[in-house]
Amino acid sequence: xxxxxxxxxxGEEVGHYQGAYKVSEGLLEKFGAKRVIxxxxxxxxxxxxxxxxxxxxxxxxxxxxxxxxxxxxxxQILNNAAKVRQMSGGQLECPIVFRGPNxxxxxxxxxxxxxxxxxxxxxxxxKVVAPAFPADAKGLLKAAIRDDNPVLVMESETxxxxxxxxxxxxxxxxxxxxxxxxxxxDVTLVAYSRTTHVALEAAAVLEKEGISAEVIxxxxxxxxxxxxxxxxxxxTHRMVVVHEGWPYGGVGAEVSDRVQRLAFDALDAPILRxxxxxxxxxxxxxxxxxxxxxADRVVATVKRLMARGxx
Amino acid sequence: xxxSAELEHxxxxxxQMFLIRRVEEESARGYAEGKIGGFLHLYIGQEAVGVGAISxxxxxxxxxxTYRDHGIAIAKGMPARALFAELFGKVTGCSKGLGGSMHxxxxxxxxxxxxxxxxxxxxxxxxxxYASKYREDGRVTLCFFGExxxxxxxxxxxxxxxxxxxxxxxxxxxxxxxxxxxxxxxSMSVEDVSLKALGYGMERDRFFADDVLEVERRIGEAVxxxxxxxxxxxxxxxxYRFRGHSMSDPAKYRTQAELEExxxxxxxxxxxxxxxxxxxxxxxxxxxxxxxxxxxxxxIKFANDSPDPxxxxxxxxxxxxxFAY
Numbered sequence: 001x002x003x004x005x006x007x008x009x010x011g012e013e014v015g016h017y018q019g020a021y022k023v024s025e026g027l028l029e030k031f032g033a034k035r036v037i038x039x040x041x042x043x044x045x046x047x048x049x050x051x052x053x054x055x056x057x058x059x060x061x062x063x064x065x066x067x068x069x070x071x072x073x074x075x076q077i078l079n080n081a082a083k084v085r086q087m088s089g090g091q092l093e094c095p096i097v098f099r100g101p102n103x104x105x106x107x108x109x110x111x112x113x114x115x116x117x118x119x120x121x122x123x124x125x126x127k128v129v130a131p132a133f134p135a136d137a138k139g140l141l142k143a144a145i146r147d148d149n150p151v152l153v154m155e156s157e158t159x160x161x162x163x164x165x166x167x168x169x170x171x172x173x174x175x176x177x178x179x180x181x182x183x184x185x186d187v188t189l190v191a192y193s194r195t196t197h198v199a200l201e202a203a204a205v206l207e208k209e210g211i212s213a214e215v216i217x218x219x220x221x222x223x224x225x226x227x228x229x230x231x232x233x234x235x236t237h238r239m240v241v242v243h244e245g246w247p248y249g250g251v252g253a254e255v256s257d258r259v260q261r262l263a264f265d266a267l268d269a270p271i272l273r274x275x276x277x278x279x280x281x282x283x284x285x286x287x288x289x290x291x292x293x294x295a296d297r298v299v300a301t302v303k304r305l306m307a308r309g310x311x
Numbered sequence: 312x313x314x315s316a317e318l319e320h321x322x323x324x325x326x327q328m329f330l331i332r333r334v335e336e337e338s339a340r341g342y343a344e345g346k347i348g349g350f351l352h353l354y355i356g357q358e359a360v361g362v363g364a365i366s367x368x369x370x371x372x373x374x375x376x377t378y379r380d381h382g383i384a385i386a387k388g389m390p391a392r393a394l395f396a397e398l399f400g401k402v403t404g405c406s407k408g409l410g411g412s413m414h415x416x417x418x419x420x421x422x423x424x425x426x427x428x429x430x431x432x433x434x435x436x437x438x439x440x441y442a443s444k445y446r447e448d449g450r451v452t453l454c455f456f457g458e459x460x461x462x463x464x465x466x467x468x469x470x471x472x473x474x475x476x477x478x479x480x481x482x483x484x485x486x487x488x489x490x491x492x493x494x495x496x497x498s499m500s501v502e503d504v505s506l507k508a509l510g511y512g513m514e515r516d517r518f519f520a521d522d523v524l525e526v527e528r529r530i531g532e533a534v535x536x537x538x539x540x541x542x543x544x545x546x547x548x549x550x551y552r553f554r555g556h557s558m559s560d561p562a563k564y565r566t567q568a569e570l571e572e573x574x575x576x577x578x579x580x581x582x583x584x585x586x587x588x589x590x591x592x593x594x595x596x597x598x599x600x601x602x603x604x605x606x607x608x609x610x611i612k613f614a615n616d617s618p619d620p621x622x623x624x625x626x627x628x629x630x631x632x633x634f635a636y
Contacts, residue, residue, distance in 0.1 A: 008445070034445065040475065045434045045468025052438020055423060056373070058445060079428050080435055088416035088424060089407035090628040127635045148631040176635065223635040
């Protein structure tokens with residue numbers, strides 16, 4: 001926002017309230033009400049306002065208090081943000097960022113726990129990123145704001161308290177680049193956002209049992225970094241994808257399809273997925289934990305995988 | 312005798328309306344001949360709305376509308392060649408043949424498109440007006456939609472935000488009495504669409520679109536309110552479409568007598584008669600109509616002779632920069 005006067009932030013409670021999760025704390029004081037705009041509860045309305053403003057040259061950041069609420073703005077993202085460039089034969093651009101926390105929080109029930117990235121990543125015209133660490137949260141957001149296409153930044157309420165080194169200054173993380181966050185040789189765990197931490201936890205448990213797991217943090221879901229995935233599975237020959245959201249289709253299915261297609265000969269076993277169970281998220285704390293991908297389920301899945309395919 | 316500036320202006324408006332009428336008649340023919348696919352929604356009968364309203368604008372003002380967009384695009388300055396080439400799905404079309412009948416875009420003329428989801432473009436237009444206020448560029452946005460859009464949520468959210476933020480926009484509800492096949496009486500509890508403005512604390516207006524000059528004057532008041540005071544207006548313009556909702560609609564839900572009654576109020580006839588009565592000779596009107604005819608025929612020939620888009624046109628129009636896969 002300091003760098004480019006065309007950038008503004010719009011959303012519910014982003015200004016005077018300082019952000020529902022304090023992500024925008026201090027921005028109103030710093031940039032004023034012209035550039036930090038509180039909206040009424042009207043997701044379709046203000047998402048569309050952002051798209052319209054982007055079409056004529058501004059660079060909006062639209063915050064959804066959670067991505068769950070983007071469901072009522074889905075038409076604006078699907079039919080306008082993603083398509084206006086093609087519908088206009090390339091005449092108009094849509095340099096907009098939609099951001100907010102995504103997927104489960106803690107016991108917020110079925111309507112507030114959606115992993116929305118699976119819907120959006122299927123849409124050509126959009127880019128989707130999901131950082132797991134503070135440095136990437138900064139670097140990917142900067143890259144998203146500077147990108148000339150609509151970019152959806154999926155944060156996580158459960159990660160807002162994670163601490164980590166963040167480079168000073170103008171640090172940008174290129175969209176479409178995954179990162180190997182732990183090297184290993186027996187199996188590749190593919191994750192992003194909150195489940196990167198789940199995968200790392202599982203990898204630590206597996207290490208004690210003599211299984212060396214590599215962990216890839218995708219960071220970017222569209223575009224997807226095929227190169228890093230293929231290079232890893234060529235070393236480890238096994239892969240498990242860990243993500244929130246239901247098992248029918250989605251990012252894990254996409255990763256599985258691409259890796260088996262691009263690196264079939266490197267695989268010693270089928271690619272497995274650890275996802276949220278195939279039910280709406282329950283409120284009960286115990287059941288919620290049972291539904292979400294946890295390290296123990298990842299460990300069990302890896303062990304099943306290791307037990308086969310060493311022929 | 313040299314016609315007055317007013318008369319010259321009216322004959323220009325007549326030329327635009329006549330051009331739209333002929334474009335739409337030829338579109339219907341192109342559809343019947345199989346040159347145009349998909350959906351085709353004609354503007355015949357409603358020409359005075361788009362022409363009169365857009366005549367109240369500056370060239371740098373913005374316009375957005377629905378899928379019934381040919382007339383609006385022409386009125387905003389899109390060349391007939393670009394329009395027919397788009398309808399025929401050719402790469403020389405305004406949107407390279409990728410948009411089609413419902414998606415006419417012309418950035419150069421600030422025609423920001425026709426949109427296919429009822430009401431979905433209303434928040435976009437509010438965003439365009441938002442950008443004008445943000446940049447203080449003095450531009451006004453006209454947002455056209457049908458009365459069918461008034462029942463959908465995006466209408467409410469768009470108007471609500473425009474009023475809250477005092478944006479330079481004019482919402483023009485082209486009330487043609489039927490949302491597809493459903494008459495007003497069966498789609499709205501209150502037939503006066505303009506009354507919705509009251510709930511937003513927004514100025515409103517409501518009138519019939521028989522006279523293109525009246526449309527220009529009344530929309531002009533709303534445009535001035537937007538430009539001078541940065542305030543939105545909801546304007547309900549009562550009009551009537553002479554054809555069905557789209558080409559697949561024979562319009563059996565209304566009587567021939569009702570249609571004939573409305574045709575008596577055809578804004579084109581009215582304007583032509585006015586010009587004639589005020590001293591524009593039949594010879595001059597013929598010449599004007601012939602020049603339109605030549606323009607339309609040239610555009611159709613251009614579209615016929617143009618090449619199709621290719622697969623190579625798709626990736627660069629989906630993303631700016633490398634394709635994100």
